[in-house]
Amino acid sequence: MVLELQKPRPIWQIMFSTHHTDVGLLYLITSVAFLFMGGALALAIRAELFLPGAQIIGDAMTFNRIFTVHGTTLIFLFIIPFASAVGNYFVPIMVRYKDMAYPKLNAIAFWMIPPAGALIWLGFADFTWYATPPYSIISAPGPAADMWIFGLKILGISSVLGAINFIVTILKCKHPDMSIGQVPLLAWSFLSSSLIIIVAIPTFAAALLMLLTDRLGVSGFFNPAMGGDPIAYAHLFWFTFHPEVYVLVIPAIGMMYEIIPRFSRKPIYSYNSGIFAFVLLSIVGFSSWAHHMYATGMSFTEKTVFMIGTLAAVPASAMHVFNFIATMWNARIKFSTPMMWAVGGIALFFSAGAGGVANAAMPLDFSTHDTYWVVGHFHLFVMGTIAFGSIGYLYYMFPYVTGRMYNETMGKVHFVMSFIGTVLVFFTQHVLGLYGMPRRIFDYPPIPEWIAMNQIVTVGAMIIGVSMAIFLINMIYSSGKGKLANTEDPFGVGGKYYYPFEAKNPSH
Amino acid sequence: MSHDNQQTVYRTTPARTGKMMIIMLGICIVGGVIFFSMWDYWISQPPPVVAMMAGEADHSAPAAQTGKTITEDLVFIESSDFRTLAFNALPGEPDNNPIINMNVGDKVVFNVDNAGKSFHAFGVTKDAEGFGGLIPGSEVASASNPLKPGMSGTSEFVAGEEGTYYYICTVPGHREQGMVGEIIIGPSQGGGTKTAAAPTGVSHDFTLDFVESSDFRTLAFNALPGEDGHNPEIRVNSGDEVTVTSNNLGKSFHAFGVVSNPEDFNSIVMNSAIAAASNPLKPGEGGSVTFTAGAPGTYYYICTVPGHALQGMQGNFIVE
Numbered sequence A: 001m002v003l004e005l006q007k008p009r010p011i012w013q014i015m016f017s018t019h020h021t022d023v024g025l026l027y028l029i030t031s032v033a034f035l036f037m038g039g040a041l042a043l044a045i046r047a048e049l050f051l052p053g054a055q056i057i058g059d060a061m062t063f064n065r066i067f068t069v070h071g072t073t074l075i076f077l078f079i080i081p082f083a084s085a086v087g088n089y090f091v092p093i094m095v096r097y098k099d100m101a102y103p104k105l106n107a108i109a110f111w112m113i114p115p116a117g118a119l120i121w122l123g124f125a126d127f128t129w130y131a132t133p134p135y136s137i138i139s140a141p142g143p144a145a146d147m148w149i150f151g152l153k154i155l156g157i158s159s160v161l162g163a164i165n166f167i168v169t170i171l172k173c174k175h176p177d178m179s180i181g182q183v184p185l186l187a188w189s190f191l192s193s194s195l196i197i198i199v200a201i202p203t204f205a206a207a208l209l210m211l212l213t214d215r216l217g218v219s220g221f222f223n224p225a226m227g228g229d230p231i232a233y234a235h236l237f238w239f240t241f242h243p244e245v246y247v248l249v250i251p252a253i254g255m256m257y258e259i260i261p262r263f264s265r266k267p268i269y270s271y272n273s274g275i276f277a278f279v280l281l282s283i284v285g286f287s288s289w290a291h292h293m294y295a296t297g298m299s300f301t302e303k304t305v306f307m308i309g310t311l312a313a314v315p316a317s318a319m320h321v322f323n324f325i326a327t328m329w330n331a332r333i334k335f336s337t338p339m340m341w342a343v344g345g346i347a348l349f350f351s352a353g354a355g356g357v358a359n360a361a362m363p364l365d366f367s368t369h370d371t372y373w374v375v376g377h378f379h380l381f382v383m384g385t386i387a388f389g390s391i392g393y394l395y396y397m398f399p400y401v402t403g404r405m406y407n408e409t410m411g412k413v414h415f416v417m418s419f420i421g422t423v424l425v426f427f428t429q430h431v432l433g434l435y436g437m438p439r440r441i442f443d444y445p446p447i448p449e450w451i452a453m454n455q456i457v458t459v460g461a462m463i464i465g466v467s468m469a470i471f472l473i474n475m476i477y478s479s480g481k482g483k484l485a486n487t488e489d490p491f492g493v494g495g496k497y498y499y500p501f502e503a504k505n506p507s508h
Numbered sequence B: 001m002s003h004d005n006q007q008t009v010y011r012t013t014p015a016r017t018g019k020m021m022i023i024m025l026g027i028c029i030v031g032g033v034i035f036f037s038m039w040d041y042w043i044s045q046p047p048p049v050v051a052m053m054a055g056e057a058d059h060s061a062p063a064a065q066t067g068k069t070i071t072e073d074l075v076f077i078e079s080s081d082f083r084t085l086a087f088n089a090l091p092g093e094p095d096n097n098p099i100i101n102m103n104v105g106d107k108v109v110f111n112v113d114n115a116g117k118s119f120h121a122f123g124v125t126k127d128a129e130g131f132g133g134l135i136p137g138s139e140v141a142s143a144s145n146p147l148k149p150g151m152s153g154t155s156e157f158v159a160g161e162e163g164t165y166y167y168i169c170t171v172p173g174h175r176e177q178g179m180v181g182e183i184i185i186g187p188s189q190g191g192g193t194k195t196a197a198a199p200t201g202v203s204h205d206f207t208l209d210f211v212e213s214s215d216f217r218t219l220a221f222n223a224l225p226g227e228d229g230h231n232p233e234i235r236v237n238s239g240d241e242v243t244v245t246s247n248n249l250g251k252s253f254h255a256f257g258v259v260s261n262p263e264d265f266n267s268i269v270m271n272s273a274i275a276a277a278s279n280p281l282k283p284g285e286g287g288s289v290t291f292t293a294g295a296p297g298t299y300y301y302i303c304t305v306p307g308h309a310l311q312g313m314q315g316n317f318i319v320e
Helices: A011-015 A020-049 A060-094 A103-111 A113-123 A135-139 A144-172 A185-216 A230-264 A271-287 A289-296 A300-311 A313-328 A337-360 A362-368 A372-402 A408-434 A448-481 B014-037 B048-054
Strands: B069-078 B085-087 B100-103 B107-114 B122-125 B152-158 B163-169 B180-186 B203-207 B210-212 B219-221 B234-236 B241-247 B256-259 B286-292 B297-303 B314-319
Touching: A011 A020, A011 B014, A020 A060, A020 A103, A020 A113, A020 A372, A020 A448, A060 A103, A060 A113, A060 A144, A060 A185, A060 A230, A060 A372, A103 A113, A103 A144, A113 A144, A113 B014, A135 A185, A135 B048, A144 A185, A185 A230, A185 A271, A185 B048, A230 A271, A230 A289, A230 A313, A230 A337, A230 A372, A271 A300, A271 A313, A289 A300, A289 A362, A300 A313, A300 A337, A300 A362, A313 A337, A337 A362, A337 A372, A337 A408, A362 A408, A372 A408, A372 A448, A408 A448, A448 B014, B069 B100, B122 B152, B256 B286
Parallel strands: B069 B107, B100 B180, B203 B241, B234 B314
Antiparallel strands: B069 B085, B107 B152, B122 B163, B163 B180, B210 B219, B241 B286, B256 B297, B297 B314
């Protein structure tokens, strides 16, 4: 695979290219840059919470702005663009097509991200990534809040354009000799998540416009002073963003489906159950949004329906985990860095999923709602599963992208420190939630248990921070001076690599 | 699939990596300068809806209350086919949608009771149709969180100007089905009304600064609850000249005004406003206003930005 560059080109040739590997590279660099920017904000949050009282950040407004942009950045500017990077590199190769179906649309979808990121980062809105109404309507100061709304609007359009491109590429542009039942699971994961995007995003797009017109005062959908209802926003928002959870996690699982058979030196245990579970997840993902609102006074019947709908996602997720375990069973596994990240990601996926089953129980929600339990739960998913799968895949594609190997020791140190840090941070946050600490606060009363646990969490976060610095050094150093990779078999696991370095970039 | 990868693959050179790092560092520096220099600018404007909510004042609260209070019991009832809705009695029966007669400055207390099978909510509006324009303080429940059958509630309304107001069921459609009654407000009855005294020549200076707790949940004047000087009570004599100086010591937007109804940030009396919700004092700004205390009574000084009075920015302003 040829990012780099059979003939070194000036950088503007990459920027204005519409070839899928070039667009993929742009997505990759952008998303990793935002990973570090969002991560730095996380460290600022944790440093502030190390002790009760205001030390580093100083006031609640700044703290709110920081965690709002932290969440928005890592979800919309790291995870989603990173998945697009992987999809751009690999999906056309996997379906044996020369490029994405609509190359120019692909480049447009990417180039919407930098202005959207600039809007979000320059404004630094303060109303949480959920844009909580009625605060976001009647109190959140502009223009930051309006910039955030427009930024998210642009990112939503970008996601939909990217999703259309993936769907058409996979369904219409795959090689005629290849049936849909032979498309690799990574491509299947992009097909399922793209279908979810197409169905889910329009609801939030509408809700964003309603939020904006509410702020302008022309409508009052979510403004109680004008007869509106903030809970309606919660429904519209979560109808998009519960399925969005699966949009985030399905590509990460697809990446693990690529890594695990490769390093287990075995074919995947059950290809069909993988497809079945992807499709099932993308359907049942729509039956559980209101479990985010158990504490808003819904009727018992509604809560029961959404509790069952939530539990319906369990079998599909478990099928993936069993599939991974059965593939690794009795295999000659080579624990290179990507494999370590994938296996660690599966372990944390199981833990986060177990917490998710507990969350589905609606009585529990009344004691855990809006506490650090929730923070711990969803961060364990986005960091422990999605980011672990993504970072593992970044190591996996690194030799194909740069033609050089990363430093294996630094990669392993990165994994071990991140794994320890992730467990320290997010498991402890679950317990902290059970002790009653509310989320989204920048100061807390000096309760000894809270202080102790917050300090454990902060130490864990700093361990992750150090490991990410090692990661950055490794990536920068190795892309320029790393050992030359054998692109036929960079990890020395033998067997046939049937696609990665076949992409032909016509402009090379 | 076997194949030969015989093309020469040129790898990234350290020089190219370095060039890319310099470009990205340049973007970071330029972006960082914009970012930090404009950090506070981006949160310097209140949302436009605040100005529109504040500008909705198509009614005015009275400068002085007469002290006369009318109690009105209203019951939501429905015909057996649910087509016709009304207050107290169905159309054609006596006491159907009773007309309330009052004078400027009178207060009416509504005791409303949902005796029907449907959901209802109550409010007073000046609009001749529709369910908007509700007078703050006059609502019982709301269309989105209405009174369920058997529930009841209380609210009050002070007549601010002559004209016809309507008490309605604020659930959309119910007004058109008959749940509407008139409130006819006559001119001020002078007699019982206290009027402003002649200027006394005495002047007072007060400083009322806006302060916020660090979590923004609690707002107050001068000092937070529990501290000395929290929301001080102000007593002046009618006709005195009062000068109020307010400084915004918080991080949010604030505006000052003396009002007759603390729930209605539009009911500013005696020309006592400093800034306004639509053009508030930004953090660090201050302002002052000089006015003459009007008719004797209990008034309130509040922050006129919607919601802030409820969070604690409210004190008594007593004219004797």
